Amino acid sequence: MSQTRREFLRTALLTGAAANLTDAAETSGRTAADGAMPRRVLGRTKESVTILGLGCAYAGGGVSETQTRAAIEAALEGGVRYFDAAPEYTQAEERLGPVVKPVRDKVFLVSKSYAHDAKTAEKDLATALKQLQTDHVDLFLQHGVGLKPVSTNRQILGEGGSLSFLRKAKREGLTRFIGMSVHWPHTAALELLRASGEWDVVMPYVNYVARAQEEATDDVDFEDVNRPAREALLPVARRHNLGIVAMKVLGGHPGKLAKDYDRAFRYALSVPGVACALIGVRSPDQVKRAVRAAKGFRPLTDVEMKETLRIGEEMARANTSEAIILSRHREWDFGSPRHA
Numbered sequence: 001m002s003q004t005r006r007e008f009l010r011t012a013l014l015t016g017a018a019a020n021l022t023d024a025a026e027t028s029g030r031t032a033a034d035g036a037m038p039r040r041v042l043g044r045t046k047e048s049v050t051i052l053g054l055g056c057a058y059a060g061g062g063v064s065e066t067q068t069r070a071a072i073e074a075a076l077e078g079g080v081r082y083f084d085a086a087p088e089y090t091q092a093e094e095r096l097g098p099v100v101k102p103v104r105d106k107v108f109l110v111s112k113s114y115a116h117d118a119k120t121a122e123k124d125l126a127t128a129l130k131q132l133q134t135d136h137v138d139l140f141l142q143h144g145v146g147l148k149p150v151s152t153n154r155q156i157l158g159e160g161g162s163l164s165f166l167r168k169a170k171r172e173g174l175t176r177f178i179g180m181s182v183h184w185p186h187t188a189a190l191e192l193l194r195a196s197g198e199w200d201v202v203m204p205y206v207n208y209v210a211r212a213q214e215e216a217t218d219d220v221d222f223e224d225v226n227r228p229a230r231e232a233l234l235p236v237a238r239r240h241n242l243g244i245v246a247m248k249v250l251g252g253h254p255g256k257l258a259k260d261y262d263r264a265f266r267y268a269l270s271v272p273g274v275a276c277a278l279i280g281v282r283s284p285d286q287v288k289r290a291v292r293a294a295k296g297f298r299p300l301t302d303v304e305m306k307e308t309l310r311i312g313e314e315m316a317r318a319n320t321s322e323a324i325i326l327s328r329h330r331e332w333d334f335g336s337p338r339h340a
Contacts, residue, residue, distance in 0.1 A: 036079055083107055112143035211309070
């Protein structure tokens with residue numbers, strides 16, 4: 001990516017944040033003052049979602065059922081109404097289901113499938129609905145877009161591909177909306193967005209170290225060096241009014257960016273278009289920390305945003321522990337940083 005384009009994207013982030021967040025900041029202030037969780041509209045879904053979502057991957061592994069239930073109950077008590085899970089998160093959905101069942105009509109439930117074929121995606125959603133004890137989810141995601149070569153998109157989009165089931169599930173009311181969780185590089189996600197206008201939501205990494213790492217390699221196309229320069233994912237999502245949910249807000253596991261928790265949390269929700277910041281938790285105390293950040297949220301000022309971008313770039317260049325963790329996540333996700 002040329003230096004001119006880098007400068008353009010940086011300026012767009014700074015000016016876009018200020019313009020895009022005015023209404024959201026006012027809404028956040030009103031709801032937080034009332035003791036409720038602030039909300040934002042999730043793009044063209046027109047759904048009002050809490051700006052804090054609970055990532056439930058931890059709920060199914062390495063944490064007792066008692067502790068999981070306590071964390072979910074703490075989230076509900078704190079005003080969180082967005083819960084993100086998946087069948088492969090071991091027992092996460094099985095544990096989440098009974099707790100949210102009494103308030104199902106008040107929560108936004110998300111599940112996912114790694115499958116690229118319709119048959120397996122259908123099986124994954126059926127499993128999710130059974131474990132979550134509900135007849136539908138609010139959002140069903142094509143999981144891990146970017147973890148495998150772009151050529152995989154042909155299967156997703158083709159006859160008998162997973163998108164055909166996502167369409168069917170939405171048509172039949174098994175899910176209200178469809179989308180994708182997105183990993184770096186974003187080539188695959190952008191191709192899926194170009195191929196179909198049916199996606200409602202994208203969920204990429206959103207933190208200031210990942211931003212710097214991605215910008216540093218943005219001129220490299222791992223699939224085809226002869227392709228034209230890629231567009232940035234979030235501007236494309238905003239242009240199509242897609243809902244944007246931020247993941248890896250604290251830098252993945254372990255959340256190294258939690259050392260400067262307010263900066264990490266505020267950055268994610270100061271990126272134009274982001275409606276919800278997803279935080280993975282293991283305990284009620286971690287839930288309460290996230291709830292405090294959400295209820296006290298203030299958009300980064302232009303000065304704070306510039307400083308945050310500078311810090312992220314320095315961490316990426318120095319390959320600090322925060323940057324290493326994100327690189328390792330890409331390797332863990334698929335075994336190679338090329339496709340994660």
